[in-house]
Amino acid sequence: MxxxxxxxxxxxxxxxxxxxxxxxxxxxxxxxxxxxxxxxxxxxxxxxxxxxxxxxxxxxxxxSGVTAVEDDSATMPAVLSGDETGRLMTALGLAVHVAAFNLDRDRLHVAQILNGAAAALVALGAAARAAYADGTSAVLLSPATLRTARTTVIGVLQGLQDRGWQARHLDQAGTAALFGGVLEMLGAVPPT
Structure with missing residues (x-):
């Protein structure tokens, strides 16, 4: 019944x-x-x-995980240099690589990582093109894009540290240092 x-x-x-x-x-x-x-x-x-x-x-x-959508109307965009833009693109690309490598282990978490990385990369590419068109090297990123990038990088670190994701084909110390440095650059404290 x-x-x-x-x-x-x-x-x-x-x-x-x-x-x-x-x-x-x-x-x-x-x-x-x-x-x-x-x-x-x-x-x-x-x-x-x-x-x-x-x-x-x-x-x-x-x-769970997101309790409310943040209001970004009073927040200024972040300004990234060419080097910082490159570091963020590298971290997002590596996030895609690590997540895709673990697709069979944790499909829901991987899908969220891939979706976040794609959204952040699209916004980052558009911002870099706008900077080029303006003749400057300063790339402006919205608070929402920064939040997405932070969430994506943190999600990969959690996958590696807490969820048993495999990344033996990568230099573990270098990968962790890259992600930690990008999170520090984006104003986030890397998870320990």
């Missing part, structure tokens, strides 16, 4: 996608669905409707 407050996996996925979108986070639906199904398998779920309390726990767990 179906529980009156139970939810189907499709309904849980729809709620998560909507809440993530409200937080300015975009994750492909198949990633969320795979992650929900994996979480339910760990609970020995039979594939039927999910009890309301478990559904709410899953939704809250997948949507």
């Amino acid at each position: 179906e529980q009156p407050d139970a939810m189907l996996v499709d309904d849980i996925v729809a709620v998560i996608i909507r809440r993530l979108a409200d937080q300015q986070r975009v994750v492909p639906e198949y990633i969320v669905r795979d992650a929900i199904k994996a979480a339910l398998r760990r609970r020995s779920d039979d594939g039927g409707p999910v009890p309301a309390d478990i559904a709410e726990e899953l939704i809250d767990g997948f949507c």
